[in-house]
Amino acid sequence: MRRPSLAARIVITFVLTTAVVAGAFSLSLHFAIDYVEVRLVTGSMNRHMDFILDELADGVPPRLGPDLQLHVAAVDAPAALPSWLARLPEGLHEEVREDEAYHVLVRDHDGQRYVLVLDQQEFEQRENLMQQVVGMGFLLSLALAWALGRTVARTAIAPVVRLSAQVRERDQLLPLAPPLAPDYADDEVGKLAAAFDATLDRLRQALRREQMFTSDVSHELRTPLMVIASSCELMLARRDADPAGRAQVERIARACSEMQELVETFLGLARASQAAEQRVAATSLVHAAEEQLRRWQPEADRRGLALSLAVEGEDEGSYPAALLRAVMSNLLRNAVHYTDRGFVRLVLRTGGFSVVDSGVGIPSDQRSRVFEPFARGDASRGDGSGIGLSLVQRICERQGWKVELDERAGGGCIFRVSLQRA
Numbered sequence: 294m295r296r297p298s299l300a301a302r303i304v305i306t307f308v309l310t311t312a313v314v315a316g317a318f319s320l321s322l323h324f325a326i327d328y329v330e331v332r333l334v335t336g337s338m339n340r341h342m343d344f345i346l347d348e349l350a351d352g353v354p355p356r357l358g359p360d361l362q363l364h365v366a367a368v369d370a371p372a373a374l375p376s377w378l379a380r381l382p383e384g385l386h387e388e389v390r391e392d393e394a395y396h397v398l399v400r401d402h403d404g405q406r407y408v409l410v411l412d413q414q415e416f417e418q419r420e421n422l423m424q425q426v427v428g429m430g431f432l433l434s435l436a437l438a439w440a441l442g443r444t445v446a447r448t449a450i451a452p453v454v455r456l457s458a459q460v461r462e463r464d465q466l467l468p469l470a471p472p473l474a475p476d477y478a479d480d481e482v483g484k485l486a487a488a489f490d491a492t493l494d495r496l497r498q499a500l501r502r503e504q505m506f507t508s509d510v511s512h513e514l515r516t517p518l519m520v521i522a523s524s525c526e527l528m529l530a531r532r533d534a535d536p537a538g539r540a541q542v543e544r545i546a547r548a549c550s551e552m553q554e555l556v557e558t559f560l561g562l563a564r565a566s567q568a569a570e571q572r573v574a575a576t577s578l579v580h581a582a583e584e585q586l587r588r589w590q591p592e593a594d595r596r597g598l599a600l601s602l603a604v605e606g607e608d609e610g611s612y613p614a615a616l617l618r619a620v621m622s623n624l625l626r627n628a629v630h631y632t633d634r635g636f637v638r639l640v641l642r643t644g645g646f647s648v649v650d651s652g653v654g655i656p657s658d659q660r661s662r663v664f665e666p667f668a669r670g671d672a673s674r675g676d677g678s679g680i681g682l683s684l685v686q687r688i689c690e691r692q693g694w695k696v697e698l699d700e701r702a703g704g705g706c707i708f709r710v711s712l713q714r715a
Contacts, residue, residue, distance in 0.1 A: 299453070300446035307442030308435060315434040319427050326423060334411070335385050338398040342409050346402055362410040368401050378408050452482040460489055468497055514556050521549045547592070551626070558619040558684065576614035578646060578712070579604070582639055585621045593629050599636040600629070606643035612712060616688050623681035624648040624708050635705070645711040652705050660698055
């Protein structure tokens, strides 16, 4: 169940508080009206009865108002009274007869039973009107509490909403972004803004250190890698090299090429962070796939794997070349290194591609960790460093792409990549 927003909780608090207070007041008023009614009617009818008895004692016919009736019978012969009055004992009673309410006072005096009946229809109408007024007041108080709660919520939450929008602004991570705290009063919201300022400042420093480290390390590694690559080319150009040595040099050259691509990818990510609008070389999905297929074919042949390309749909998108190559290359490397026998297939479709292999697959309890840095599978079947899939995830997040891992029917893995067109 979704939890209500802070503004909604403020409104609910106002309404519930008002409901409790106004409800208690309304109930108290209702009981007070009933109590006053009983006290007033009791006193009034007893005074009427005293006046009537005094007049009867003086031999004067009692004077009754239009709403009063007097019934007299012997105490030992109550049957002479109307049936609905004969059963009543002494005291004040409230009776309902034919949908009309009456107050009835019964008093025994000198062997006679005197029954004074007061028609309270008019009084009941005034009482009902009073109850309606109380009920309308209760509902009106709830409506006013709701309106007041909304007003207070908007006023109280407005600085928080504004602060939230400022924190979510991507430019807030830029080094020259102005601080947030000066825009707010020195209250709880101001302290929250100051805390955000401190946190964002630490985050900016961490991002800057990461960018500088990635950029500097990638730049410094270029020179020794170029030296290794050129030395490998010279050694491979020699015709007198023995086959075993030549194979080792070819392996070094391949590893150097992979390291160069990894360095270029890291450098590209670092530069993308510093200049989001930087123009980068673009390539098509088919061109990148054919390039990677030529690159990984020798390794697949050496391991006895069938590496193939399948096209299920045409794609006319244009994507950042270095980043697309890095994603595709790392997924193919992972599939080739962790597949003992069978095949590795690169499948192209509209808006993305998949890498399918016939390996042993990844246990379900380990799939959530495959994209974590330095997470590796069975070391006996692969020679990776554990950063390939992590790099793939990072590139996809940066570019707005999506990478998913599924289990292949019959064994193996399927890595699906959905690309956002540049």
